[in-house]
Amino acid sequence: MDNYELAKIKKRINSLIRRKLLSGKRIILFGASAASKEVKRILLDNGLRPDAVIDNDKRKLGKYCFGLTVQTPEAVIEPFDDSTSILIYSASYYKEITLQLNKMGYETDKHVFCLNLKGDERASLFLYTLGRMSRGWLAYLRLTLKYSRNHVLFLAPYAGTGDIYLSGLFLEQYLKSKNIKEYIFVVVSGACRKTSEIFGIENIEVLSSTIVDDIINCNRAFSLGWRIVILNDGWMNERTQWIRGYKGLSFDRMFRYFVFELDESVSYQLPLYLNSQREGLILLEKYRLLPGRTVVLSPYSNTLLELPDDFWKRTAERLKGLGYSVCTNSSGANEPAIEDTTLVYFPLGQAVDFMNAAGFFIGVRSGLCDIISASSCKKIVLYEKDGVFFRGSPFEYFSLKKIGLCIDALELEYSRDTESACLEMMLGLF
Amino acid sequence: MILERLFSALSGRRLWLKLKRKYDFDSGVFALLMPEDDIKLNFLALKHIKDLLEYRRASGVVILSANEWVLANAIRHSGQIIDIVQLSEKSIENIISYAEFYFFSQWLITVSLDRPYGVKARQAIGVSGITLEDMVCLGIYCIRNWTSMEA
Known part of the structure; x- marks a missing residue:
């Protein structure tokens, strides 16, 4: 979409x-x-x-x-x-x-x-599209005036931080393989900017998501030959979207092959962390949470299933009964705390530090899981059992282990039928 | 260049509207635009017309092409071809230009790995066992439950 x-x-x-x-x-x-x-x-x-x-x-x-x-x-x-x-x-x-x-x-x-934008042949829609393209053109001109026409424009049109993290893993190798010296990295949200910064990416610009689409459209429609790389494996009707999950094409492989044109021999460039807990400990103290005995619940995801509130509530109750402090990670007002847990916000740049200091993470698969995969905390990641994500299941497509981001996460497939078993397996880790 | 593309898209729109009036595409008829000279691609597209119509619950297709092989062979591949329309290369280019402007009709399917949505579909062939037939059925025809024999 x-x-x-x-x-x-x-x-x-x-x-x-x-x-x-x-x-x-x-x-x-x-x-x-x-x-x-x-x-x-x-x-x-x-x-x-x-x-x-x-x-x-x-x-x-x-x-x-x-x-x-x-x-x-x-x-x-x-x-x-x-x-x-x-x-x-x-x-x-x-x-x-x-x-x-x-x-x-x-x-x-x-x-x-x-609910779709109903594409049709009306002249008014043609003119509207032209108007949008003019907007894309102006946005592109502004960027090239600020930097230069020689800068390659990386456009990340989707607001998911997982896309940005994956792009960060491949970007350095891509720049080398294409001999790109100068680039602009355009994202569509503050969270995406923060994720980009983890990788030391330069020249980050945040634009409205619709303007990013306008730039892509304008370049395509007029065959302008702008040096653009779209950081998505199937944006705007691109036909590769339909092979997601088919014949083992997981999230990372789709980006590797179809965004960055790299083969399997090219390894990830992981971000450099100082592996400190200092910032994390300060944050824990601010929220009055116990170092090493805090469970961070992360129930929200841009793309995948979110589990029922009562599941999280039961989880929190049981963990508190075991003497842990429990908090809910939130990025804004539309992500409220699970009942009887502390609402916490930590900048994505400090996510690994915070998790190192906290000790435990339980979350649905989201972009945050990519980021904290480098943390030494105990990680439990939940996927929708029997869910469908294009041609695969969410687990087959997004598994952190399959992507190769970490080997120590406990990855579970959740459904109402397996809820109790899931909960017991999770608690077995504590 | 820009004006040329704009006029091309406008001409494509005019031609599309004319074809739409004649064949009533909105009633469940696909226009299969076949601009490529790739015989294997065209063969697979013709071979899977029946699957396309079955999966997408449509009643027939109208073939639009300038390619002689397609024009000569299309009818042998499916009884559900309503008509085969010979277009000039220029007319085909105009319709594609229009499609590159925006997604104006889901009843138009362009049998190409490069246009109107970019070249990634071509790059996909051979990756992780993806075949040309997979790309025709999944990528171009959007037959979501397609699975090739060797998958």
């Missing part, structure tokens, strides 16, 4: 809510994908809860998608039910899906709502 898509989804859902087209309805999400998470999150932020996720892809049936079981359309929305609202997010299939639902009796814009 590109940045314009995300903005559009938020706007579209808010508009549906204002027009009272979702309240009191049975809300069905059509399409089980990473994008479903964004849709679900926006709905939850607005006090709405999806009732089911449906998909035509047989591989996904019966699997969990962010807490809901994926079912066939026939099982959920047949026979016709007038109180059903179906939200489609599918960049490639939405017209086919709309046709399919229309045949089942559901009317577009009454029961069926497409």
Whole structure:
């Protein structure tokens, strides 16, 4: 999902809510994908809860998608039910899906709502696209005026810090292989900037995510030949996105091959840490947490599943019972503390120090896991069991061990069915 | 160059609208634009039309090409080809230019590893056992449950 898509989804859902087209309805999400998470999150932020996720892809049936079981359309929305609202997010299939639902009796814009940016042939959309490209052009000019035209422009269009961390691992080798001396490194959030700084990356610029898309679009549409490297393995309809997880193509291998064009013989350039705990100890003291006996819970992720609150609550209770102090890592107001835990914020640049001092980490797989993989703390990383991430499972695609970032993490696949077993295995580490 | 690309995209839009009116693409018909001279790529694209239509619940395809092999052989590969339209190289380039502007229709599929979305699909062939057939079915046709025999 590109940045314009995300903005559009938020706007579209808010508009549906204002027009009272979702309240009191049975809300069905059509399409089980990473994008479903964004849709679900926006709905939850607005006090709405999806009732089911449906998909035509047989591989996904019966699997969990962010807490809901994926079912066939026939099982959920047949026979016709007038109180059903179906939200489609599918960049490639939405017209086919709309046709399919229309045949089942559901009317577009009454029961069926497409959340995508609906590309079509209107002249106004053509002009709008041109306007966006002009904006991209100006942004590019500003950057080249500040630096130079000879600088290679690295664009990281996705806000996930994991993408930045992976890029940092390969960047030095890429610069050498292409003999690049000067570059600009564009990211779309403060967290991404902090992650870049861990690697000593220079000339970091933070731009709005939509402007980054505009630069990419402009270069593509006009074949301008700007020296741009897109730090993503399948951005903006790039066809390689569909082979993620296929034939063993994991997160790191996708970046290695399709972003940085490096073969397996090239090793990572890990960031240099002083391996100190000093900054971490200061932070622990600030939050009144116990050095070496603090468990940092990290329940939030940009891309993957977030586990139910009651699971975290149970975990925190048990750990406290064992004499540990327990805190929740948060990066902002929309990431509240797990009940009865201390809300902590630590700068990403100090994450390893903080974790070294704290001693224990339990989190869902997120970009933070990449960063703290270098820490000596005990690490437990949770993945969605039976989840689908393109052609693989989240574990197959993102496993820290498979990527080779650390060998000492305990990686577990969570589902409601395995919750108790997961909890006991986790506690066995304490 | 910029104006040339802009006019090319505008011409592509005009031609696309004309074809859309004629074949009613929004009713479940794919336009398969085949700009490449790569026989193997074109053969695999034709071979998997049935899988494309089945997976994406469409009713047929219209082939758009300037390539003689495609024009001569397409009909042998699928009974679900509604029409085979011979276009000039220039017309094909114009439609691709339009597609490079923005994603205006999911009913247009360009059978190419390089355009309109960049060259990564070509780089993928041979990596981790990815075949040209994988890229046609997964990357170009978006048949998400595709698995090659050797996978």
